[in-house]
Amino acid sequence: MTAPPPDPLLEVTGLDVFYGDFQALFGVWMSVAGGRATALVGANGAGKTTLLRTIAGAQPPAAGSVRYRGRDLTGVPPHRRISAGIALVPEGRRLFGSLTVEENIQVGAAAAASADWPLMRIYDVFPMLARRRGQRASTLSGGEQQAVAIARALAAAPTLLLLDEISLGLAPRVVGELYQTLTALRAEGATLLIVEQDLRRAMAECDDLVCLLEGRVALASPVPAVRREQVVAAYFGEGARPRSGGAPT
């Protein structure tokens, strides 16, 4: 007899999301096991950001559910999801430019799930931010700003960290440093869901891969079990059309 698989930390079932009558997600299904890093890939407009925002509670779905630790989050507002341990690092950082580095990080602590991530611990992870703690966020470099955005999410002591295109517009060296930080977070038990444009990096850094195509799940697989041709076909929509609502096999 084989043991049943452990309950996923996050389970998304049959998500339909609309902007007005523009349908962005069509019956999206995915699950994320605790402690794993999942890469979310797909072309522009495939629905990656919408999926992260829906999980974070920033976008209400028209149908389907988001379950976290077995609990249905329908109707739970974003700040309560943060307190439950879900934090989003939004695309484009969205910092408060007139606040200091430290004030930005403290904003993230307002609805923190626990006191596990005090400032000193965050500064251990991001020593460069400790040196700039009193500086206005708008005066930082792109990579430093991205570090503040991640630090702000960490201040909420998340169990599940949602990261939207943290590499955008950054030099490869800076991106490498950010990913080193993520590796350190994983070692401490964080679960990551990462939107990443660079497939090579996504597959090098993550355990699982989910590819969205036109608002549908075209591929979901552990990274070691996926072949190059499968990812390319899923990304460009070659071969069979993904079904709405079903789990890919």
Added chain:
Amino acid sequence: MNPPSLEVTGVAKSFGSLAVLTSVSLAVGAGEAVGIVGPNGAGKTTLLDLLTGTGRPDAGRVWLHGKDVTRLPPPLRARMGLGRTFQVPRPLGDLTVFENALVGAMRAGGMRGRHAYGAAYEALALTGMTGQANTRSSALRLLDRKRLELARARAMRPKVLLLDEIAGGLSDPETEILIETIRSVNASGTTIVWVEHVIRVLTAVSTRLVCLADGHVLADGRPAEVLASDEVRASFLGGGVLGGGVL
């Protein structure tokens, strides 16, 4: 030989220190349906702006039917037969579908009286919107707002129509209807240049695909060949799809 319907020669455009287009040359012949693809930041929107006249190139020229229109503003290009659709259509909600198409014929197309009425009717017939001619456009669903946007642009009887990301957000059956609509606009003799993320839809209509990456033309040819190119795939997916990568 006739000059190309629409052509850019060596266009470049920078915003501050950011070079968005380095040197792009592209000629589109009469009747073609050309799709433009490319990853985020490839310069697709900037190129579209240079074609419509919303933006001016720092270098290079834009040609419409063999005439240099580089310094011509959008309304004058429209009168020369260049139409466009917008990614977020904003029909005049208090007006009917027919009245919206009529505005396209009169304002952008410069037609009057029965000529304008005829062009508006023709555009509605071509886009399958005749049955909803008297519906207020604010009552339309997404697919029909998209078809109205095509009708409004077609009502000025453009020789060249630029489409800006028109395919997203539809169900599968609705997508098929939109594909048929764009095909019939193209088949009516309108040359189409189309920037689009939904590649499946683009390749269903386009006879030719151009891939932009890092501000230049990376590939230009038959859709299947362009999409099969290793360089094109790598430009979308990062380095990992090529042989010897982590895959």
